[in-house]
Structures are given as C-alpha cells and as structure tokens.
Amino acid sequence: MTIPQTMRQVEFTGPGGPEVIKLAEAPVPQPGPGQALIRVLAAGINRPDCLQRAGAYPPPPGETAIPGLEIAGEIVAAGADAGGLQIGDKVCALVGSGGYAEYALAAAPLCLAVPAGMSMVEAAGLPETYFTVFDNMMTRGRLKKGETILIHGGSSGIGSTAIQLAKANGARVIATAGSPDKCDFCLKLGADAAIDYRKEDFVAATRALVGPAGVDVILDMVGGAYIPKNISLLGFEGRLVQVAFLQSSKIEQFDFMPVMLRRLTLTGSTMRPRSVALKAEIAAALRRDVWPLLAQGKMRPIIFRQFPLAEAAAAHALMETSAHMGKIILKVA
Numbered sequence: 551m552t553i554p555q556t557m558r559q560v561e562f563t564g565p566g567g568p569e570v571i572k573l574a575e576a577p578v579p580q581p582g583p584g585q586a587l588i589r590v591l592a593a594g595i596n597r598p599d600c601l602q603r604a605g606a607y608p609p610p611p612g613e614t615a616i617p618g619l620e621i622a623g624e625i626v627a628a629g630a631d632a633g634g635l636q637i638g639d640k641v642c643a644l645v646g647s648g649g650y651a652e653y654a655l656a657a658a659p660l661c662l663a664v665p666a667g668m669s670m671v672e673a674a675g676l677p678e679t680y681f682t683v684f685d686n687m688m689t690r691g692r693l694k695k696g697e698t699i700l701i702h703g704g705s706s707g708i709g710s711t712a713i714q715l716a717k718a719n720g721a722r723v724i725a726t727a728g729s730p731d732k733c734d735f736c737l738k739l740g741a742d743a744a745i746d747y748r749k750e751d752f753v754a755a756t757r758a759l760v761g762p763a764g765v766d767v768i769l770d771m772v773g774g775a776y777i778p779k780n781i782s783l784l785g786f787e788g789r790l791v792q793v794a795f796l797q798s799s800k801i802e803q804f805d806f807m808p809v810m811l812r813r814l815t816l817t818g819s820t821m822r823p824r825s826v827a828l829k830a831e832i833a834a835a836l837r838r839d840v841w842p843l844l845a846q847g848k849m850r851p852i853i854f855r856q857f858p859l860a861e862a863a864a865a866h867a868l869m870e871t872s873a874h875m876g877k878i879i880l881k882v883a
C-alpha cells in the first residue's frame with residue numbers, strides 16, 4: 551500500500567475547551583529505530599486528553615503535542631529493530647501522543663495483536679485502560695483471588711476495565727458511580743455491588759457490605775475528601791491505589807496513624823511519562839495474562855459512542871459531561 555505524504559490530524563489551537571480542537575494537514579511521520587508506523591483506523595479518547603487540551607497535562611519531553619494515547623490499525627512501515635512486527639499486522643498500541651491522526655508512530659514493544667473476534671473500534675479502547683488498570687490494580691495494588699476491591703468511578707473507561715479484570719481474577723467487586731443507570735452498568739459488567747455515591751454515603755454503604763474486615767484494595771480517581779474516607783475502609787494490609795485526583799490531590803489535615811496500625815500501603819502511578827522499557831514490561835504481562843481472556847470473550851471494552859475524527863470536539867464535550875459509560879472512540883478510517 552502507498553503511504554501518502556500528508557495526513558489529517560487533530561491539533562489544539564491553544565489551551566481551552568473543546569472549541570480549541572481543529573483538524574489540520576501534516577506530514578506523515580517516519581518510523582525511527584524500534585518504531586512502527588500505523589495506519590490508524592480508530593483511536594481511543596481518554597480523560598487525560600481533555601486535561602491536555604485544557605493545558606493541565608502537557609505531553610512529556612519527546613512526545614508531540616498531537617493528542618491521543620491509544621490506537622488500533624494496520625502496520626504500514628517499520629524502522630530497524632522493530633521486533634517481529636510485519637507490514638499488514640493488525641495491532642492496537644499504547645502511544646505517548648499522536649493517536650488522533652490518520653497515521654501514528656508506536657514503539658514496537660507496545661504494539662499488541664488485535665484480539666481475535668474484536669473490531670478495530672473495540673481494540674482502540676484497550677491499551678490505555680488495560681495498561682493503567684493492570685499496572686495499578688494488579689501490580690501495585692496486588693489484588694488477589696478472594697479479596698475485595700472498591701472501584702470508584704466504576705462506569706468510566708478505567709472503571710469498566712477494572713471491574714472486568716478484577717472479576718476475571720476472582721475478586722469481589724464493589725463499585726461507585728454517579729447515577730442508577732451507571733450503577734446498573736457496573737452490575738452488568740460483573741460488579742457484586744454498586745453504590746450511587748450521589749444518593750448514599752459510600753463509606754457507610756461499603757461498611758454495610760464488608761463489615762469490620764474492610765476492603766483489601768481501593769482503586770481511586772477522586773482524591774480530596776475521598777482520601778481519609780478510603781483509608782477508613784481499608785482492612786489490615788489494605789492498599790489504596792490512586793490513578794487520578796479529579797477532586798484534589800490535597801487534604802487539609804490527615805492523621806496517618808491507621809497507615810501504621812493497619813499496615814496499609816498508599817500508592818499510585820501515572821503511565822504516560824514512563825520509559826518504553828517500563829511500559830514494555832506491562833505489555834508483556836498483558837500479552838501473557840490478559841490478552842487470552844479478551845480473545846476468549848471473557849472481557850470486552852464497552853464502547854459507548856464513536857465519532858469521526860473531524861468530530862473530536864464533540865467527543866471531548868461528551869466526555870466532559872460524564873454522561874458516558876465505558877469508552878468513547880474516534881473512528882479515523
């Protein structure tokens with residue numbers, strides 16, 4: 551297939567709301583050593599893209615300003631040392647930037663085969679949440695079979711992946727979400743209980759479910775006032791894993807005594823600034839432990855809505871209403 555000289559891509563004219571999103575024409579990038587050039591068929595939208603657009607999450611050094619952290623498509627060229635990748639391979643990939651475009655570069659170790667039976671639109675919704683959830687919930691959170699996990703934001707892209715992965719690993723799942731419909735969504739994904747945090751105090755509701763033993767792991771994206779509440783719910787050896795601070799990363803006062811008395815672990819991480827080598831370790835674990843489950847249909851990305859590339863602004867606006875459940879995807883070709 552002939553690779554064109556130029557392509558369409560999404561750019562931000564400056565920090566701001568969805569109105570700063572514009573389509574532009576740009577040269578098709580050239581793959582360097584260890585990279586593949588992918589003809590993008592679909593790209594996932596993630597909340598960090600909205601933060602980047604607003605000027606609150608700049609791309610790390612070495613990444614382009616073009617948004618987009620995950621793609622699915624076909625390999626059309628590869629640089630030297632691009633592993634066993636072949637032209638024509640159908641892959642999804644975690645990218646540090648540049649996903650909202652007709653062509654994008656991906657590091658070879660971060661390209662994963664599209665699971666059997668999965669569409670490109672579905673596959674584009676895999677990398678960002680699976681890399682993030684696997685690393686935070688399974689590796690940092692050390693979630694084990696038979697343990698109980700509380701997942702905040704259960705209907706989000708991250709939450710919908712976490713619920714399914716936790717259930718596939720034999721955990722008991724309690725999710726929080728912001729409406730009865732979102733709670734139903736979490737239950738249909740396999741959560742054992744769902745708490746509408748706008749109607750109920752999630753601490754009391756969780757305590758009623760788990761009793762004095764508390765929960766083993768909490769996956770949180772809210773922070774702020776949730777921090778002491780989460781810690782109050784952790785049992786002995788409990789782990790609080792922070793993937794975002796939608797409310798705040800600060801609290802006025804906190805007594806850390808429970809951390810010592812109940813031997814708690816407070817942890818968290820960001821994915822994007824990590825080196826390719828570190829992300830490649832997660833990719834290898836995903837290939838081994840998670841991709842077979844996707845191929846068997848035991849887990850699936852839940853696609854709420856897809857938009858053409860030219861309507862990326864509408865896709866961001868939808869994400870910022872938080873009306874969605876699961877993933878929002880850009881259909882690029």
Ligand SMILES: NC(=O)c1ccc[n+]([C@@H]2O[C@H](COP(=O)([O-])OP(=O)(O)OC[C@H]3O[C@@H](n4cnc5c(N)ncnc54)[C@H](OP(=O)(O)O)[C@@H]3O)[C@@H](O)[C@H]2O)c1
Nearest residue numbers: 596597682703706707708727728771793794819820821872
């Ligand atoms: N650390 C990392 O490496 C990493 C990677 C990717 C994403 N993230 C972060 O993870 C979060 C989710 O990302 P996403 O792409 O999945 O975005 P998303 O689908 O837009 O999810 C955001 C969710 O937050 C929920 N929420 C807000 N306040 C809440 C509260 N008080 N209690 C419970 N849920 C609440 C919203 O649901 P309601 O409307 O129901 O409140 C919504 O479902 C974002 O903050 C993102 O920045 C972190």
